[in-house]
Amino acid sequence: MATETSGEDATREEDVTIRERDKDEIFAAMREAIENYDSDAATEAAKQAVESGIDLLEAVEKGFAGPIRRLGEAFDRMEIFLPQLMLGSDAMKAGMTVLEEAITAGGGKIQSKGTVVIGTVEGDIHDIGKTVVAALLQANGYAVQDLGVEVPASRFIEAAGSQKADIIAMSALLSTTMLYQRDVVELLGNKGLKDKYFTLVGGAPVTQAWADEIGADGYARGAYEAVQLLDSKKEAWTE
Amino acid sequence: MNFKEIAKRGETGPLTEANDFLMKRVSANVLKLEKKYEITWDGKTLINLDDEMADRCWQAGRELLLSSGIFSMNSKRIIELSAEEIDEALRFAPAQLPMGQGKDVVRAYHRQVEDARKPFIFSGPFNADASEEHFVKLNEAFAQERLIDSLLFPGYLKKLDGQMIRPTSGLASRAAMLYGQWSREAVRRAGRPGMPITAHAVMALNEIACTNEQWGLRSTDPRAMVLISELQVDDVTMTRLAYYLAYGCPIYVAFTPLIGGYGGGPAGTAIAAAASFIAAAVLGGEIVHIGPQHIKFKQQTNQHSLFLASLVNQAVARNSSIIATTSHTTSGRPGSEQYAREFSALALTAVTSGSNVTGPRPAEPLGFNNVSPLMARLFAEVSHAAAGMKRGEAAEIVAKLYQSYKDKLDLEQAPKGQAFEQLYDLQTLRPTAEHQALYDRLKEELAGLGLPM
Numbered sequence: 001m002a003t004e005t006s007g008e009d010a011t012r013e014e015d016v017t018i019r020e021r022d023k024d025e026i027f028a029a030m031r032e033a034i035e036n037y038d039s040d041a042a043t044e045a046a047k048q049a050v051e052s053g054i055d056l057l058e059a060v061e062k063g064f065a066g067p068i069r070r071l072g073e074a075f076d077r078m079e080i081f082l083p084q085l086m087l088g089s090d091a092m093k094a095g096m097t098v099l100e101e102a103i104t105a106g107g108g109k110i111q112s113k114g115t116v117v118i119g120t121v122e123g124d125i126h127d128i129g130k131t132v133v134a135a136l137l138q139a140n141g142y143a144v145q146d147l148g149v150e151v152p153a154s155r156f157i158e159a160a161g162s163q164k165a166d167i168i169a170m171s172a173l174l175s176t177t178m179l180y181q182r183d184v185v186e187l188l189g190n191k192g193l194k195d196k197y198f199t200l201v202g203g204a205p206v207t208q209a210w211a212d213e214i215g216a217d218g219y220a221r222g223a224y225e226a227v228q229l230l231d232s233k234k235e236a237w238t239e
Numbered sequence: 240m241n242f243k244e245i246a247k248r249g250e251t252g253p254l255t256e257a258n259d260f261l262m263k264r265v266s267a268n269v270l271k272l273e274k275k276y277e278i279t280w281d282g283k284t285l286i287n288l289d290d291e292m293a294d295r296c297w298q299a300g301r302e303l304l305l306s307s308g309i310f311s312m313n314s315k316r317i318i319e320l321s322a323e324e325i326d327e328a329l330r331f332a333p334a335q336l337p338m339g340q341g342k343d344v345v346r347a348y349h350r351q352v353e354d355a356r357k358p359f360i361f362s363g364p365f366n367a368d369a370s371e372e373h374f375v376k377l378n379e380a381f382a383q384e385r386l387i388d389s390l391l392f393p394g395y396l397k398k399l400d401g402q403m404i405r406p407t408s409g410l411a412s413r414a415a416m417l418y419g420q421w422s423r424e425a426v427r428r429a430g431r432p433g434m435p436i437t438a439h440a441v442m443a444l445n446e447i448a449c450t451n452e453q454w455g456l457r458s459t460d461p462r463a464m465v466l467i468s469e470l471q472v473d474d475v476t477m478t479r480l481a482y483y484l485a486y487g488c489p490i491y492v493a494f495t496p497l498i499g500g501y502g503g504g505p506a507g508t509a510i511a512a513a514a515s516f517i518a519a520a521v522l523g524g525e526i527v528h529i530g531p532q533h534i535k536f537k538q539q540t541n542q543h544s545l546f547l548a549s550l551v552n553q554a555v556a557r558n559s560s561i562i563a564t565t566s567h568t569t570s571g572r573p574g575s576e577q578y579a580r581e582f583s584a585l586a587l588t589a590v591t592s593g594s595n596v597t598g599p600r601p602a603e604p605l606g607f608n609n610v611s612p613l614m615a616r617l618f619a620e621v622s623h624a625a626a627g628m629k630r631g632e633a634a635e636i637v638a639k640l641y642q643s644y645k646d647k648l649d650l651e652q653a654p655k656g657q658a659f660e661q662l663y664d665l666q667t668l669r670p671t672a673e674h675q676a677l678y679d680r681l682k683e684e685l686a687g688l689g690l691p692m
Binding site: 076083087123125126177205221 | 266441500507
């Protein structure tokens with residue numbers, strides 16, 4: 001049965017339809033920006049989302065979250081490679097900066113799964129393994145601060161403090177440098193901060209036995225395992 | 240190009256961030272060159288049979304180096320090279336290189352695709368963690384294998400006097416001295432006092448500590464340094480290079496292109512690998528070692544690595560005089576059948592593609608002494624048997640071997656194997672009966688697959 005509507009109602013319905021259409025277009029633009037690894041387009045789409053007055057948390061979920069998850073999955077299947085993963089991750093970061101600013105200004109907050117400071121330990125210049133873990137964590141909803149390579153123990157701890165981090169992730173690619181993972185954990189203990197952070201270790205020569213020996217909270221043998229492990233432990237810092 | 244000029248450009252070249260070098264130069268250029276030179280992988284080929292693609296891969300690699308340069312990680316400067324400088328370095332790359340002393344002198348050669356000459360065998364503990372108590376015996380057991388031409392990376396002394404070694408400590412210098420001394424002692428005990436020992440100290444500074452013409456590493460021993468993926472050097476690498484050049488030892492340059500990394504898939508990474516071969520020659524490398532890494536797997540016998548090793552080694556063999564050698568890292572451990580099947584698949588691929596061979600060794604993480612000299616013998620025998628084989632014949636055997644282990648590449652699924660002290664009688668330095676039986680069985684199996692053992 002047809003419903004009679006006044007002219008005003010019809011205009012309102014039309015407005016709602018237009019807003020819905022705008023919203024869909026903005027979400028599509030956000031998705032495309034990630035799929036095209038385009039930071040500028042992601043920033044632009046995020047600005048449109050802010051200006052249109054739509055629910056920004058919905059924009060995060062329907063715009064950026066899906067494609068970045070899919071990028072992570074495609075990377076795991078080796079359909080895309082590190083450069084694409086990093087570009088996609090950078091695009092999302094660019095767009096999220098705009099959204100976060102607006103959400104925070106409105107008194108809201110984007111709930112990340114946790115804040116991670118990550119780096120390759122002192123004396124070790126190997127970057128790629130740590131970079132993959134950082135990109136995948138970011139793609140999976142973690143806020144990530146990448147400290148780079150040759151990071152001294154004290155720097156991990158300072159950065160964790162200043163970033164209000166939940167997790168300290170340490171990579172070591174050499175038998176010779178994994179010793180410095182121990183130093184980070186030990187220094188945390190000395191400063192009475194051991195329970196404040198979840199400490200995660202990884203890298204080619206690193207094992208669960210080594211993690212146990214030095215008192216690290218977790219060990220991941222690859223980037224995906226790192227995401228899975230942190231996902232499984234996140235009650236420890238999100239309670 | 241001399242060292243002074245390289246070092247100068249490392250201090251004065253264009254300043255940039257590492258990420259920009261890797262993304263805007265290396266990755267972006269690889270993508271363009273992959274299309275321009277039509278370098279492709281069909282998703283199934285294990286050994287490349289397309290000579291024209293090998294030649295195109297070489298051209299693409301040369302162009303990648305020319306357009307990207309080499310990044311100096313500490314100074315954040317790009318060492319840019321001209322076409323003339325690249326070509327000059329290639330013209331002077333030695334096609335053969337003697338090493339060792341006295342009656343133990345051996346010579347490594349540049350090899351051709353399907354070359355009938357036997358490949359040079361670099362083998363030893365290959366930087367596996369070695370325990371202080373078994374260090375000399377472990378290396379002696381490798382050195383007594385006559386098919387091994389050069390003892391390779393005599394093992395990393397992770398602990399000394401019960402203490403884990405911090406790489407920049409005084410203890411690390413003491414470990415470096417013992418590393419040189421005990422390696423020399425091992426080859427002497429094996430009756431090959433002049434056998435070349437391919438080695439490097441953990442820290443560049445300690446290269447001096449392990450050098451001694453009487454009791455340590457000599458000027459006739461190849462010394463190693465490693466380029467960082469992709470096309471990067473750091474101060475440690477350049478410090479080693481300066482010392483090696485001044486000391487006059489053969490220079491062994493390794494690089495580890497990452498499949499799934501900044502070069503993309505196997506085809507793109509092969510271009511990055513060709514560029515790295517040339518970069519190694521420009522830096523003065525006289526033996527150039529490729530050890531492909533993989534974003535998912537920790538070993539070098541997966542199908543991507545097999546294809547890459549075949550394509551880029553053929554590119555090098557057909558277009559330069561570089562003495563190439565290929566690293567063999569496996570998922571299976573010594574004491575398992577899978578270990579031998581994996582290194583045999585890669586040895587067949589590398590040798591028929593014009594490379595010499597380095598290895599084998601299981602992938603990290605490893606326990607102490609997790610290597611087997613007897614398996615090194617089998618590795619050498621397989622590599623010698625592959626000399627003169629056609630790539631097509633080799634590919635058929637490689638396909639069968641690959642089928643046998645492809646579902647157990649993940650280290651969790653791969654057999655764990657045993658350490659040297661479980662596989663050998665430490666008094667006689669002979670393999671246990673069980674380990675010998677495994678060797679006999681594997682040798683028969685490989686012969687049954689058509690390898691002329």
